[in-house]
Amino acid sequence: MANTSSVNLIDLDFFPLKANFKNYLRNQPQFKDYDFDGSNINVLLDLLAYNTFKNSFYTNMLFSEAFIDTAQLRGSLVSHAKELNYVPGSSRSSKARIKVDFEATSENQPYIIAKGQTCSAIVKNSNFTFSIPETISVSSANTSFSFETDIYEGVYVKDSYVFQQIGETIPRYVITNKNVDIDSITVIVYSDNSVEGEIYTLSKTLLDLNYKSEVYFLQCSDNEQYEIYFGDNVIGKKPSDYSTIVIDYRISSGPTADNALKFVLNFNPTGPDSELTSSTDVTTIEVSKGGSNPETAESIRYYAPRAFQVQERTVIAQDYEIALKSHFPEINAVHAYGGENVNPPQFGRVFIAVDISNVEGFPYSKKQEYMTFVKNRAPFTIEPVFVSPDFSYLAVDAIIRYNINSTKVNSETIRTVIVNTVLNYRDENLSDFNVTFRSSKLADKINDADASIVSSTLATRLYKKVDITLGTEQNLILKFDCELIDDIPIKATSYPAGDVYTLISSQFIYRGQTCLLQDDGDGKIRVVSTNGDTNFKLSDVGTINYKTGQINLSKIQVDTFTGSGVKIYVRPKDADIYVNTNTILTIEESEIDVSVEQLRI
Numbered sequence: 001m002a003n004t005s006s007v008n009l010i011d012l013d014f015f016p017l018k019a020n021f022k023n024y025l026r027n028q029p030q031f032k033d034y035d036f037d038g039s040n041i042n043v044l045l046d047l048l049a050y051n052t053f054k055n056s057f058y059t060n061m062l063f064s065e066a067f068i069d070t071a072q073l074r075g076s077l078v079s080h081a082k083e084l085n086y087v088p089g090s091s092r093s094s095k096a097r098i099k100v101d102f103e104a105t106s107e108n109q110p111y112i113i114a115k116g117q118t119c120s121a122i123v124k125n126s127n128f129t130f131s132i133p134e135t136i137s138v139s140s141a142n143t144s145f146s147f148e149t150d151i152y153e154g155v156y157v158k159d160s161y162v163f164q165q166i167g168e169t170i171p172r173y174v175i176t177n178k179n180v181d182i183d184s185i186t187v188i189v190y191s192d193n194s195v196e197g198e199i200y201t202l203s204k205t206l207l208d209l210n211y212k213s214e215v216y217f218l219q220c221s222d223n224e225q226y227e228i229y230f231g232d233n234v235i236g237k238k239p240s241d242y243s244t245i246v247i248d249y250r251i252s253s254g255p256t257a258d259n260a261l262k263f264v265l266n267f268n269p270t271g272p273d274s275e276l277t278s279s280t281d282v283t284t285i286e287v288s289k290g291g292s293n294p295e296t297a298e299s300i301r302y303y304a305p306r307a308f309q310v311q312e313r314t315v316i317a318q319d320y321e322i323a324l325k326s327h328f329p330e331i332n333a334v335h336a337y338g339g340e341n342v343n344p345p346q347f348g349r350v351f352i353a354v355d356i357s358n359v360e361g362f363p364y365s366k367k368q369e370y371m372t373f374v375k376n377r378a379p380f381t382i383e384p385v386f387v388s389p390d391f392s393y394l395a396v397d398a399i400i401r402y403n404i405n406s407t408k409v410n411s412e413t414i415r416t417v418i419v420n421t422v423l424n425y426r427d428e429n430l431s432d433f434n435v436t437f438r439s440s441k442l443a444d445k446i447n448d449a450d451a452s453i454v455s456s457t458l459a460t461r462l463y464k465k466v467d468i469t470l471g472t473e474q475n476l477i478l479k480f481d482c483e484l485i486d487d488i489p490i491k492a493t494s495y496p497a498g499d500v501y502t503l504i505s506s507q508f509i510y511r512g513q514t515c516l517l518q519d520d521g522d523g524k525i526r527v528v529s530t531n532g533d534t535n536f537k538l539s540d541v542g543t544i545n546y547k548t549g550q551i552n553l554s555k556i557q558v559d560t561f562t563g564s565g566v567k568i569y570v571r572p573k574d575a576d577i578y579v580n581t582n583t584i585l586t587i588e589e590s591e592i593d594v595s596v597e598q599l600r601i
Contacts (some may be wrong), residue, residue, distance in 0.1 A: 017053055018048075060196060068301055098144065106140060113138060124286075130152060161247075189599070190244040191243040202218055203216070320352055338424045367386050399595045401597045423592075433582070463570070480549030482549045482578070485546070488501060523546065541556045
C-alpha cells in the first residue's frame with residue numbers, strides 16, 4: 001500500500017504543491033533515490049501541480065462568490081442582494097430649483113413647457129444639462145409670466161419593447177443605459193394599438209396588490225444594468241401580448257454636477273409660436289445638490305441583509321437608520337436614538353439625526369420627505385422627530401521626530417505623510433454619529449506611517465464653530481458632552497497670554513479691540529483683549545461646566561470675525577472622546593498642525 005504520511009493538504013500554491021508531490025513519491029519504494037529534477041517526470045509533476053493549483057483556486061473562488069460576506073465580484077453581490085429583495089442604488093441626479101421670468105404677447109397662452117426641456121450649467125469648467133421632470137402650464141393675467149420648477153441633471157431617453165410571454169418564463173426588459181437614475185423611471189404600456197397608454201408605477205412590496213394593480217418591479221442584473229418586469233395577473237396586472245412597453249428615464253452624471261449656480265434655458269418658454277418680447281430671466285433658488293454615484297459593492301454587502309431584516313417597517317432605532325440610508329443615497333450619515341436618551345427624557349419619540357452629503361444643515365424640504373417616508377413605516381404610538389446634526393471637531397497637534405539617516409525624504413514630505421495619515425484615520429473611524437476617537441490608535445498609525453519615524457507626541461482639542469450674528473447680543477449654549485480639564489490655576493484680571501486654559505476661542509473684534517473668549521479656571525468665561533503677550537479681562541459673558549462640558553454664553557456681542565464663524569476650543573480630560581445622540585465628530589485638514597524634528601541616530 002502506498003505511504004501517504006508525507007501528503008500535505010494545506011499548502012495549495014504551485015511550488016509547495018510540487019514539493020509535496022515529490023516528497024510523496026520519494027516515500028514510495030518504487031521511486032527510492034530517484035532524481036526527479038533530472039528526469040522527464042519533472043514535466044508531469046509541473047502539469048499535476050498546475051492543474052491542482054488551478055482547481056484549488058477555482059474552488060476557492062466558487063465558494064467565496066457563493067456568499068454575500070465573501071463575494072468579490074459586483075455581479076455576485078447583486079445576485080445575492082436580489083435574493084434578499086434589495087435593489088442596489090443607482091446614480092442619482094443633482095437637483096436644483098429655479099425661477100423663470102419672461103415677457104410675452106400672451107396671445108396663445110397657457111404656454112406648455114414639456115417634460116424633458118433642458119437648461120445648461122457649468123460646474124468646474126464642465127458643461128451639464130439639467131431637465132424639467134414634469135410638464136408645466138404657464139399662464140398670466142397680463143404679459144408678465146413666471147414659473148418655478150425643480151430641475152434634475154441629465155437628459156431623458158426612452159427604451160421601447162414589445163411585450164410577449166413565451167411559456168412560463170416572465171419576460172424582463174433591460175434599461176440599456178447603466179447611468180440611469182432609477183428614481184426617474186416612468187413605464188407606459190400601450191395596449192391594442194391605443195394612443196393613450198397606461199402608466200405603471202413601481203412597487204417595492206407585494207402587499208395590497210391584486211390582479212388589477214398596474215405596477216412594475218425593478219431589479220439589478222449582474223451586468224450592472226437594471227431591468228423591469230410585470231406581474232402575472234395574480235399579483236400585479238400583466239400587459240397583454242404585443243403591447244408596447246416604453247421606459248422613460250433620465251441619465252445621470254452623479255455628484256459631479258453638484259453646486260451649479262447659474263442656469264441658462266435651452267428652450268423658448270412660449271413654445272413654437274415664439275411670442276417672447278424680452279429675454280428670459282433665470283433665478284437660482286437652490287443650487288444643485290444631492291447627486292450620487294451608484295451604490296458601492298461594500299455598501300451592498302452591508303445594507304442588503306439589513307434591509308431584508310427591516311422588512312419595510314421601522315420598530316427599533318436601527319430600523320430607521322437602515323431604512324433611510326437604503327432608500328436615500330444622498331444621506332451621508334444617520335443616527336436614530338430613543339427619547340429616553342435625551343435630557344429631559346421624551347418617551348414615545350424616536351429622534352433621527354441626518355447628515356446629507358454636500359449640504360449644510362438640514363433643508364426643510366428634505367426633512368418633510370424623510371418624515372413622509374418613515375411615518376408610513378413607523379408604529380402608530382411612536383412619533384419620529386428629525387433633528388439637525390451637531391458637529392464637533394478635533395484639532396490635532398503632533399510633534400514628529402524622525403531619523404534622517406534612515407530615509408531620503410525631507411521634513412515637508414514627512415509632514416504631508418502625517419497629515420494624510422490623520423485624514424485617513426478620520427475617513428475610516430470618524431465623520432459619523434456615535435463614534436469614539438481613540439488617541440492611542442491614531443498615535444499608532446502615525447508611528448507606522450513611515451519607517452524613519454522614531455517617536456511622536458500627540459495632543460488634541462475639541463472645538464465647535466459658532467456662526468454669530470454680528471453686532472447683536474446673543475445667548476448661546478454649546479454642549480461638548482464630555483468632561484473637561486478642571487485643574488488650571490484661577491486667573492487674575494490680567495495674565496500672560498501663554499497661560500494654560502481649558503477654553504479659548506479664535507480672535508474676533510469687540511468694541512474696536514482684538515479679543516477672544518477664555519475661561520478663568522473657576523467656571524466663568526470672559527471676554528479678554530490681547531496684545532499678543534498679555535490678556536486683559538473686559539467682562540464676564542458666561543459659564544463653563546467642567547463636568548458636563550456645557551458652555552452658556554450670555555449677551556455676547558461680536559463686531560467682526562474672520563472665516564465662517566468663531567471657533568471655541570476646549571481641552572477634554574480624557575484623551576479618548578465619544579460622541580452620541582445627534583453629534584458628528586470629524587477633523588478638518590486646516591486644524592492639523594504637524595511639527596517635524598530631525599534626528600541623527
